[in-house]
Amino acid sequence: MRRLFLTLILLIGAACQPEVEAPRAPTPIPFPTATSGYTLYGILPTQSRQINNQATMAAVVAVQATATPDASACPPISNFAELTPTLPDDIMEEILRYLSAGGNIDDLETTLRDDWEILPEDGFVRGDIDLTGEGTPEIMLGYILPDEGGSLAIFGCQNRRYIKYYEFTAEEAPIPDLLSLGDINHNQLVDLLFMVETCQEDDCRNATHLITWQPDLGRFVNLLNQPILSDNEPQLSDIDNDQVSEIVIPLEYIGDITTGPLRTGVNIYDWDGSVYVLSIVQLEPPAYQIQVIQEGDRRFLQRNIHQPFCFISRR
Secondary structure (H helix, E strand, O other): OHHHHHHHHHHHHHHOOOOOOOOOOOOOOOOOOOOOOOOOOOOOOOOOOOOOOHHHHHHHHHOOOOOOOOHHHOOOOOOOOOOOOOOHHHHHHHHHHHHHOOOOHHHHHHHHHHHOOOOOOOOEEEEEEOOOOOOOOEEEEEEEOOOOOEEEEEEEEEOOEEEEEEEEEOOOOOOOEEEEEEOOOOOOOOEEEEEEEEEEOOEEEEEEEEEEEEOOOOEEEEOEOOOEEEOOOOEEEOOOOOOOOEEEEEEOOOOOOOOOOOOOEEEEEEEOOOOEEEEEEEEOOOOOHHHHHHHHHHHHHOOOOOOOOOOOOOO
């Protein structure tokens, strides 16, 4: 009987112990996408040829490949090169012929702007940036043809002649606006971020494109799966301080009678090692009842139904 009484006391005491709080789940990483680092270039020895000198081995691994200008790749400048008036459909071929004959970009810009009138005030001819990393600056041309949209073309030289590396044309749109020319994803290659305005009747939006030279393929490739459509101009910002810039799209349009009230905030595109993807959608708290319902639907689809959110009532 005494043993049974002691057992009951122990059971009651165990039941009255304070409940131990379960460990909290870790906070999600703000940027779930991968960030790539440098691309290292080096010579790997074969089995038949080993590098015995440790200093030489260290130099091979540590020294990064740099582009050496190849003067033989481009044709020499010639004072006899001239542009011949041509039809709009043949303008690109005539420009390539002129450059391959040794024409210079100063005379090219003058002719395109004053004589052919395909370079408006926002048109440009640039030959100051090496986009491919091969040591010779490419020529970028922003122009607009009659009855066509604005275009962006990139020319480079190989085997002492110029060829077209890239061309983009937007129908019934102005000349693309160059937003950034630099290494935004920290992989030692120049990235070209540009934007073009697209309109359907009275509805105009910005379409953002991002391209870079891919040495393995020998051509320019897109770093966005599809253009980013937005009402505001994108911004570049290294938000997480990893030396890789994110593409930030401000969401400032509050909506109209057709769309209903829209939430403001930002969309953040981050580099995942291959392309830029939408990583974070950061919206301001809901301000209208319909926005609360939409937020609930969004969190239900994300299976995030337990986290509370703020609601700012506007009537």
